[in-house]
Amino acid sequence: MPFPSKNGLKITQIDVNDVRFPTSLGGHGSDALHTDPNYSCAYVTTTTENGKQGFGLTFTCGRGTEIVVLTVRAMKKFILGRNAAEIFADFAGFWRAITNDSQMRWLGPEKGVVHLAVAAILNSLWDLWARLENKPLWRLLVDLTPEELVSTIDFRYITDVITKDEAIKLLKDKLARKDEKVKELSEKGYPAYTTQVGWMGYSDALVKELCNKYLDLGFQHFKVKVGLNLEDDIRRCTAVRKYIGDDKVLMVDANQAWSVGEAIEWMKKLAPLKPMWIEEPTSPDDVLGHAAISKALRPYGIGVATGEMCANRVMFKQFLQSGGMQYCQIDSARIGGVNEILSVYLMAEKLKVKVCPHAGGVGLCEMVQHLQFWDYACVSGTMEGRLIEYVDQQHEHFYDPCVVENARYLAPKLPGYSTKMLPETLKKFSYPKGSEWQHMFKEGIFPRPDEAELVNV
Numbered sequence: 039m040p041f042p043s044k045n046g047l048k049i050t051q052i053d054v055n056d057v058r059f060p061t062s063l064g065g066h067g068s069d070a071l072h073t074d075p076n077y078s079c080a081y082v083t084t085t086t087e088n089g090k091q092g093f094g095l096t097f098t099c100g101r102g103t104e105i106v107v108l109t110v111r112a113m114k115k116f117i118l119g120r121n122a123a124e125i126f127a128d129f130a131g132f133w134r135a136i137t138n139d140s141q142m143r144w145l146g147p148e149k150g151v152v153h154l155a156v157a158a159i160l161n162s163l164w165d166l167w168a169r170l171e172n173k174p175l176w177r178l179l180v181d182l183t184p185e186e187l188v189s190t191i192d193f194r195y196i197t198d199v200i201t202k203d204e205a206i207k208l209l210k211d212k213l214a215r216k217d218e219k220v221k222e223l224s225e226k227g228y229p230a231y232t233t234q235v236g237w238m239g240y241s242d243a244l245v246k247e248l249c250n251k252y253l254d255l256g257f258q259h260f261k262v263k264v265g266l267n268l269e270d271d272i273r274r275c276t277a278v279r280k281y282i283g284d285d286k287v288l289m290v291d292a293n294q295a296w297s298v299g300e301a302i303e304w305m306k307k308l309a310p311l312k313p314m315w316i317e318e319p320t321s322p323d324d325v326l327g328h329a330a331i332s333k334a335l336r337p338y339g340i341g342v343a344t345g346e347m348c349a350n351r352v353m354f355k356q357f358l359q360s361g362g363m364q365y366c367q368i369d370s371a372r373i374g375g376v377n378e379i380l381s382v383y384l385m386a387e388k389l390k391v392k393v394c395p396h397a398g399g400v401g402l403c404e405m406v407q408h409l410q411f412w413d414y415a416c417v418s419g420t421m422e423g424r425l426i427e428y429v430d431q432q433h434e435h436f437y438d439p440c441v442v443e444n445a446r447y448l449a450p451k452l453p454g455y456s457t458k459m460l461p462e463t464l465k466k467f468s469y470p471k472g473s474e475w476q477h478m479f480k481e482g483i484f485p486r487p488d489e490a491e492l493v494n495v
């Protein structure tokens with residue numbers, strides 16, 4: 039049993055930082071609705087009595103990160119004084135407790151800012167566990183027995199799709215080829231697609247330059263932001279299709295810009311450019327709307343992708359059941375950490391929906407690679423129609439940044455969930471006191487936050 043021994047693993051400290059990067063200055067990460075994101079995160083460090091640490095984060099777009107930080111602080115009481123080994127041995131019980139405190143659950147339940155805070159905390163605990171085992175997270179997941187892995191999941195609300203016993207059987211059925219898959223992943227990695235060519239705020243000239251750059255880097259799949267203006271979308275997507283050629287794959291992402299009918303009509307106009315998927319065409323909560331869009335666009339060969347703002351496993355369950363998503367875009371920092379994510383992968387496998395994780399945000403590429411590697415080794419066993427998103431931003435702020443070569447993620451080797459940030463990054467980009475932010479306030483590049491925002495300082 040890989041659960042660590044309890045010695046010295048009492049959790050004595052939880053620190054949380056508000057870390058922000060000024061990405062809005064270059065339009066990096068921009069889309070139809072998030073026109074000026076400052077890629078940010080609430081960054082959690084969990085420390086045990088014997089000095090072991092785990093690092094975790096949840097992604098945000100700038101303003102509001104302080105609210106997630108405050109929520110993490112409000113949740114500290116559920117963790118401080120607990121023994122990490124005991125948490126891992128009853129992870130589903132711990133998960134139920136932290137997501138269902140009888141007073142705090144009113145703020146969710148299992149959605150919004152409380153779930154973002156849970157994600158950051160849980161990610162730090164999984165990072166800690168993997169570090170204690172001296173393994174990258176994906177290897178920890180691969181090495182857990184089906185029973186151990188499933189013991190981390192709270193199956194409440196999803197047993198109509200998958201029960202604990204079914205999940206164990208599903209995993210056991212795949213065990214025979216696990217070693218071969220691990221070897222393959224270690225040797226060849228996992229295919230990636232790039233979103234870096236098509237952020238909404240990029241000029242036509244920059245889009246062209248980036249298409250050439252990512253073609254040279256071996257990418258075959260390119261995602262472009264759409265949804266603000268149809269003529270602009272046709273112009274930009276036509277240009278990208280021309281640069282990448284008909285043999286490459288185009289995807290488009292509307293980030294929730296449209297109503298259902300509008301999504302269908304807009305996409306019919308983009309259909310001649312042969313996009314493989316339309317991502318987040320409408321409200322992330324509209325399960326039946328996504329199903330209607332999927333049905334209408336099927337004759338055009340366009341699938342619907344969604345999930346980066348899908349609130350929890352129950353919403354995923356409905357999307358997977360209803361035919362509302364052909365590509366399940368699990369996000370490592372939105373739902374309740376690895377525990378809940380595992381349940382979504384298992385449901386997707388049972389309902390035969392492809393998982394292509396979302397990674398447009400700080401640290402998301404670093405995390406989702408571990409999840410998708412585990413999926414290949416232990417769950418789906420296939421890369422067919424599956425890709426991991428790659429955005430080329432903020433990797434330099436991590437100790438163990440993801441490595442993408444020839445458009446493939448290489449297997450992470452260092453212990454943990456690849457979520458540890460460099461100390462210099464915290465000094466420079468902590469908001470608002472970090473040296474880079476102080477400099478930008480002084481230069482008038484960004485306004486100093488007012489009193490109300492300083493609640494978190």
Ligand SMILES: C[C@H](O)[C@@H](O)CC(=O)C(=O)O
Pocket residue numbers: 066067068069072075099233291293317346396397398399427
């Ligand atoms: C605001 C984020 O950059 C978002 O646009 C990312 C996204 O939708 C994606 O990567 O997909």
Ligand SMILES: [Mg+2]
Pocket residue numbers: 291293317318346396398
């Ligand atoms: Mg998206």
